[in-house]
Amino acid sequence: MKLKIKKEILEQMKRHALETYPMECCGFVFGKDQQEQRDITEVKSVTNSKQGDQRRRFEIDPRDYLSAERYALENDLTLVGIYHSHPDHPAIPSEHDLKQAVPFFSYLILATEKNGVSKVTSWQLNHGNEFEEENIEIINKVETIKNK
Amino acid sequence: MARIIIPTPLRKFTDNQATIEVDAIDIRESIHALSSLYPDLKKQLLDDTGDIRQFVRIYLGDEDIKVLNNEATPVTDDAVISIVPAIAGGIA
Numbered sequence: 001m002k003l004k005i006k007k008e009i010l011e012q013m014k015r016h017a018l019e020t021y022p023m024e025c026c027g028f029v030f031g032k033d034q035q036e037q038r039d040i041t042e043v044k045s046v047t048n049s050k051q052g053d054q055r056r057r058f059e060i061d062p063r064d065y066l067s068a069e070r071y072a073l074e075n076d077l078t079l080v081g082i083y084h085s086h087p088d089h090p091a092i093p094s095e096h097d098l099k100q101a102v103p104f105f106s107y108l109i110l111a112t113e114k115n116g117v118s119k120v121t122s123w124q125l126n127h128g129n130e131f132e133e134e135n136i137e138i139i140n141k142v143e144t145i146k147n148k
Numbered sequence: 149m150a151r152i153i154i155p156t157p158l159r160k161f162t163d164n165q166a167t168i169e170v171d172a173i174d175i176r177e178s179i180h181a182l183s184s185l186y187p188d189l190k191k192q193l194l195d196d197t198g199d200i201r202q203f204v205r206i207y208l209g210d211e212d213i214k215v216l217n218n219e220a221t222p223v224t225d226d227a228v229i230s231i232v233p234a235i236a237g238g239i240a
Contacts, residue, residue: 024238050236057238062205062212066230069153073166079156082235089239097237104157107237 001033002135003106003122005040010138014117016045017085017110023054028068029081029108038080038106038134044068057096058084081106081122088113091121093131101125106134150178150227157233161189175206176219178229193231205232 016025027045031038046068050059060082072079082105086092091111093101101107103125111119122134149169154162162168163186170181179200183190195201199219206213207230213221223229 026235050238056240058236060235062207062232062234063210065155065232065235066153066207066210069155069230072156073153082237084237086239094237094239096240100234100236102157102233102235104160 001106001124002037002137003040004037004137004139006139009040009043010120013043013083013108013110013120017112017117020048020085021112021114022087024048024050024056024058024085024087025110026058026060026082026084028079029083029106030068030072030075030077031080032078033080040080041077043083044071055087080104081108083108083110085110085112085117091119093123097123098131101131107131149225150223150229152178152182153228153230155231155233158189158192158231161192162186172223174219174223175208175213175221175229176200178223179206179219203234205234206230207232 016027026048027043029040030042031040046060046064048054048058049061050057068079086109091109106122106124108122110117122136123131124134126132149171152168152170154166154168168182170178172178172181179193183194193200193204208216208221209228
């Protein structure tokens with residue numbers, strides 16, 4: 001699967017990752033699937049509800065998940081994934097990420113350091129229940145310049 | 149008819165349908181009705197004895213059925229039932 005994502009949406013996730021650093025952030029990813037392409041149209045941050053060390057773990061409250069699915073239904077979107085940050089760690093899924101992953105979702109991971117997000121990757125479970133990296137295409141907003 | 153919201157990871161088992169209506173008197177009957185309509189979903193939701201799998205969370209409205217009456221929780225015609233996957237992860 002290839003992901004297409006607007007730069008402004010990517011920046012929104014990066015800001016969230018920096019705001020919560022050194023804790024892990026998390027959020028929902030909405031969009032539309034078109035054959036082998038997944039267009040990301042919106043992301044929504046959500047509170048990391050993990051009780052315990054949030055520098056190493058995230059968890060999403062089931063009620064927040066319910067709200068996200070309902071939001072998608074009401075707005076003709078699809079909940080296509082989850083993003084979370086890896087503070088001071090690479091943007092590679094951990095064993096824990098793999099253990100908790102569900103099929104279909106794109107799992108976006110933001111490698112986050114004190115001064116910025118160094119890398120963003122996306123992963124999806126394959127039929128063998130292993131993570132496969134997805135290509136991310138970043139769309140730059142085209143500015144329209146009017147000549148007077 | 150009660151309405152069941154199917155989470156996106158399970159929609160491949162429901163011909164991509166996001167919501168399914170079922171005629172049932174309680175949660176157990178609702179999930180069994182859903183499993184009968186979409187047999188591929190059955191093993192995702194029910195164990196060999198026909199009980200709802202432990203890791204499958206079911207909500208009636210905004211309430212976890214575990215704080216209600218579990219599978220015996222009654223459902224009304226306007227009930228909204230949600231199947232909720234556990235979402236978690238992290239560095240370690």
